[in-house]
Amino acid sequence: MSDTYEEPGILYLRFRKVGGGLPDSAGYAGLLALLGAFTPVVEAAPPDGALADVRGALRYFGRDAAGLAAVIRVRALALHGVDCAIGAAENPMLARMAARRAAPGMTSVVPGGGGAAFLATEPAVALDGVGAATARTLCGYGLDSVGRIAAAPLATLQRITGVRTGRELWERARGIDRTKVVPNAAARSVAAERSFPRDELDPERQHRALMSLAEELGARMRGDGQVCRALAVSVRYADRTGYSTLTRSRTLREPTAHSAELTGLAYRIHDSFGLQRARVRGIGLRAEGLTDRERVAHQLSLDPVDERARRIEAVADRLRARFGPQAVMPGRLAA
Structure with missing residues (x-):
């Protein structure tokens, strides 16, 4: 039996509330239940996405992938006030990448067997499994696009x-997943978002929002005994068309849930956007590649400041667990 499918039968849905923002936990659960009415094969990708294998549903409803996606979108909008950007393809990787190209209210369909052509113009770093370090290595050999990677000999x-x-x-x-x-x-990522009451131009306040998000995600992962391998920062800002969203991810030097490490990388990603005086309405942070803390090794540091910070962080976690999440916070956030 082939590991790929000739026709699009996998959907990846990105959820966004009408007017902006992510659905809350109850709304997200409702959206997963909505998908469950079409197919039992649904994989959550919190906080704003989901994968669904709808090949059986296509036959049952007598529709193609784009037609079924339209039905799902109408129900999500009517029942939950959520619009969907949907990617449809023959495998999960292509569906996710198609969803990134789709605007809210739209479906991007990769035709069966068209994965290589669909990916050819994407930069190397856009390909699943290619982090910043691997992308730099590939670009050093002239393999700066997915099309060039596909054309390279396997041995090379x-x-x-x-x-x-x-x-x-x-x-x-080549579009094979x-x-x-x-x-x-189990969830492969965890995310949180901060919205500003008005367009925010001050980079310092944007950095404070990122620190708050890193503290929240770090505490959540430590409480669950997890670490992450990469971070993705999303910035929603005003432009000529209304509001647009930029997302960029980078791999951590080692898997971690240490808030200081998460904050530092989040700052670097944010600064790499070069937004300067952009009018930012919201910032999101997503920890990717979650894995159990016991399954990874931590490189011991000879820096006493770092070790002291980790001990203080452990004490702060215990205080938050006892007295609430606001019991202890960095002085920069309390100001």
């Missing part, structure tokens, strides 16, 4: 990135 990619990674990149660049939609799978 394996010499550059290693046997296993090279094989995975070679397949993904061997993962499945896994119902009730």
Whole structure:
């Protein structure tokens, strides 16, 4: 049996409340239940996404992927006040990347067998599994786009990135993804968002929002015994068309849930946007690649300041667990 499908049968949905913002936890649960009315094969991608394998539903409802996506979008809007940007493709990777191209209220469909052509013009860093370090290595060999990665000999990619990674990149660049939609799978990411009451021009206040988000996600991961491998920052800002959203992610130097590490990387990603005096309405932070803390190693530091900060963080976590999340916070946030 083939690991890919000839026709689009996988949907990736990105949820956004009408007027901006992410659905709350109850609203998100309702959206997952809505998808469950179409197919039992639904994988949550909190806080604003979900994967759904609708191949059986296409036959049942007598519609193609775009037609079924339109029905889902209308119900999400009518019942939950949420608009959806939807990607439809033959596998989860292509569906996710198609959803990134789709505007709210739109569906981007990758035709069956058209994955390689769809990906060809994307930069190397946009490909699943390619972080900033791998992208720099690939670009150093002239492989700066997915199309060029796909055209490179497999042996060349394996010499550059290693046997296993090279094989995975070679397949993904051709639109091949061997993962499945896994119902009730453990969350692979965790995210939070801050909205400003009005367009915010002050970079300092934007940094304070990022620190608050990093503290929140770090405490949540530490409480669950998890660490993350990468961070993604999303900035919603005003432009000529109304509001647009920029998202950029980077890999951490090692998996961590340490708030100071998360904050530092979040600042660097935010500064890399070069927004300067942009009118920012909201900022989001997503911790990606979650894994159990016991499954990764921490490089011991000889820096006494770092070790002291981690001990203080552990004490603060215990105080928050006993007296509430506002019991202890950085002085910069309390000001």
